[in-house]
Amino acid sequence: MADFKCEACNKMLNLEIFLKNFKVCHYCGHHYMLDAKTRVSYLVDEFTFNEIAANIKPIDFLNFVDIKPYKDRIIESQQNTGISEAMITGCARIGGYEVNLGVMDFRFMGGSMGSVAGEKVRQITDLAISNRFPLILVCASGGARMQEGIISLMQMAKTVSAINKVKENKIPYISVITNPTTGGVSASFASIADIIIAEPEALFCFAGPRVVKQTIKKELPLDFGLSERNLKNGQIDMIIARKDLKSIITKLLKLFSDR
Ligand SMILES: [Zn+2]
Structure with a gap:
């Protein structure tokens, strides 16, 4: 290239x-958008990522057709991305510390959260509760997957409930907001972490600026929904440039760790 x-x-x-x-x-x-595997390679210690729940595949249970059948969209996304769904999860080490990790991939149908992403979040939270290592979820999503109708909306409740169990068990949870994180993901597990880190200028909001502008019929501030404004408003805890993400997360893991 x-x-x-x-x-x-x-x-x-x-x-x-x-x-x-x-x-x-x-x-x-x-900051350019990253695919999930590149994100994992930037974040974790070399050769330490072990994927779990890779065998959970999406099903078109509504026989949904918009411009194209959902079945075709799934196959296309799988072929274009080389992954089976919009999220990969697994165990890894970061700066020597064991973590449970989930990373979303915006290339897969806009990182939309359907039943598979919801189930992957549940399984990685279950694992966190059993191994007691911190949980890190890297978000990139346009929201719920409309092709799964009400089932995709239910994933908001399911993931929040799964995260709540992590909290009840006093296991640290860090979310990393990348551009863009909107809709049902911003309104569920992305926003309820103990520590919310965002990359610079990442869009993190429920409805995007275009929709909000059309609805309220007013000009929006130029930094609407962006990390810098979210930090000012207390929606996120810190903005970290990608080159520093691994070292800052390592420092946080050290604070959480007893060694
Ligand atoms: Zn440039």
């Missing part, structure tokens, strides 16, 4: 430098 123009600042980016910089523009600091 050759050099390319930054989608945010239009400057020419050297691919090698861009990749070394964790897919962040070294001119303007724009």
Whole structure:
């Protein structure tokens, strides 16, 4: 792949430098979207990620058709992304500390949360309760998966209830908000972590700016829903640049750990 123009600042980016910089523009600091596997590789100690629940696959139980059948969308997304659903979960080590990890992938149907993502969250929380290692969920989602109708909305209640059990068991839970995290995910497990970290300029809101603007018929602030405004308003705890994410999470894990 050759050099390319930054989608945010239009400057020419050297691919090698861009990749070394964790897919962040070294001119303007724009954080490019990451697929789940790349995110895992940036975050965890090398060769320590062991995936769980990889065999849970989506089912089209409503025989749903919008422009295309849901069945076809699933197959297309699986072929394009090489993963079976919009979230991967597993155990890993970060800075030497054991964690339970879930990472969403926006490329898979906009990171939408259907029954599989909900069940994966439940299984990783169950695992956290049994092994007592901290839970980290990296979010990237447009919201609930409309092709699963009411079942996808139920995942909000299911994931919140699963996280509540983690809290009752006094196991630390960190959520990492990446661009974009909206809809049903922002309104469920993403927002109820002990520590909420966001990448710079990540959109984190329930309804996106376009929808809100159309509804209230007013101009919105330019930073509507972005990390910087969310930090000011107390919606998130910290903004961490991608290059520092692993070291900051390691520090937090050290605080939570007894060693
Ligand atoms: Zn740029």
